[in-house]
Amino acid sequence: MRRSVVTATAGLAALAVAASGCSGKSAGGKPEIQIGLISPMSGPFAVLGISQQNSMNVEIERINASGGLDGSKLKLVVRDSGLDPGKAVQAANELAGNDAVKLVVGPSLTAFYDAAKGTYEKNEKLNCQPAVSTGSFAGLNYGFRSQDPFDLDGKTVVDWLKQEGVKSLGLVYEGDDTGKNTDALMKRLLPQAGIEYLGWQTSRADDQSHRAYVEKFRNGGAIMVSSSSSGAKTMAAAAEIGYKGKLVGAGSGMQNISFVEAAGDAARGAVFPAALYQYPQRIDRSQWLPGYRKHIEAIESKYGKNVGPKTGATSPKGTAIAADCVYVFEQAVKSTKSTDATKLAKAVENLNLTAEQTPSGDAIQPGPSHEFYHRVHLYQWEKDGKGWYTREITPS
CATH class of the missing domain: 3.40.50.2300 (Response regulator)
Known part of the structure; x- marks a missing residue:
């Protein structure tokens, strides 16, 4: 937040042709827009990558169902870092150099991103990071953080x-x-x-x-x-x-x-x-923020829930802060009517999205800091007769 993925370039090219026809174009006649994800899809932290993939897929499917963006359908391209820094950097180099990829999410984890961000800047590749907790994004042109700072x-x-x-x-x-x-x-x-x-x-x-x-x-x-x-x-x-x-x-x-x-x-x-995490609280869903509720219920419908075999604790098989990356990209493309990275980066900087709109339920105002979120919630794990839940204890 979340088996296997195809990593061979030739294999991906073949899949793309099969999906879009010999021309490589989407049904609307324009080339598809690819969004890349680099995250652990295998190993002890695979739950993160799978959750990110699920949430991004839900948003991509929503956008495609409404006609796509700028006349193009979106396609998710996934690379498994396997918590291996070498694989993460290799994937970043590949996707940064691919003109069909207009947004890259990841690589997850700060150390991996630190090794890859220079490549993104050099290649002018818009990127969004929902699993990079430290370091500053203020000096970057194309990198944005969609995680609580x-x-x-x-x-x-x-x-x-x-x-x-x-x-x-x-x-x-x-x-x-x-x-x-x-x-x-x-x-x-x-x-x-x-x-x-x-x-x-x-x-x-x-x-x-x-x-x-x-x-x-x-x-x-x-x-x-x-x-x-x-x-x-x-x-x-x-x-x-x-x-x-x-x-x-x-x-x-x-x-x-x-x-x-x-x-x-x-x-x-x-x-x-x-960031906002209303899912396991003892709050009626009618009180959830609308964008958050819509996204979480779409995740539940398509992918279901994680259930702890020992504790019975549950969580959605998605992570809404990764969905925010796709949602923000959508808003930027709509406002610029372009997929040019420089135009999109400036548009993302200037976004002012309310908490009611976004999949995460957090307001998004990146500004020059390139931080999506400017408020953090504090939660505490609790257990009662119904099982495990969290309650918000954010200091006032």
Whole structure:
């Protein structure tokens, strides 16, 4: 947020011809507009890629059903990064150099994007990033972030911890760019809030358990866990040792039910920042924002729900912030009547979309910062007789 995908260029070319005829043109007579997705479609974080693909497909199908864009139908082209930076960069190079691709979503994860963004800028390729949490987009011409901003995430969590009277926090995170940035952010924010920083335990991708890391913070008031797949191991380790402090996410990854599956009842009370996430709350759907409800119900209808086999926790098989990338592209093409990347980038910068309109239920105002969202919500996992749900605890 989400098996296999065709990766051979020749194979994709053959599929494109088969889908659009020998001319390679869509039914309307104009060449199809391709949208690329680079994300983990296999491996331990495949749920992210599959969720992104599903949400993007729902939006593309909606647009095509209404006649397409600028006389062309849209087509999604997927590349599996498999959490391999080499594959991610190779895919970015390929799609950036393909003139038929007018928008690329991904590669997911900050380190992968950091290695690819120069290629996008050089090739003037519009790109949208719903799974890149750190770093600035303000200096980019063609890159935009459709995720809750990392600095705002951190401040929202720390403000809540201060409000709760927490006195200390330890960090368990991978030793990647996001981990380094999270460590630096906690060193800056925690002292300002009067909270002791207990340090950073650097996890590894091949760790079987995070128990040794969690033991270091057994007496700490809070542990911050990774938003990536390894964060679930930290949650599980906290459950193993009977950790009594607060578990908080560094980003929105904890909305993934794999975290609840790993930690079980220890996930009760775990807190994470995210863009709007009304799905698992005890709120009647009539109160959901209309664009969000429309998108989530389309996901449920076409793809169904994720259901945790141990906990019964559920989530939609999609991620609305990826859908926002397609929705924004649609609005930019409509306003410019063009697919020229420079014109589209300027149009995206100037968008002012209300929360009622968008698939995510978040207002989108990119501006010069190239950040879609300027507000972060805070959620807490809870459990009652009906099962697992979240409640919003965003500080006022």
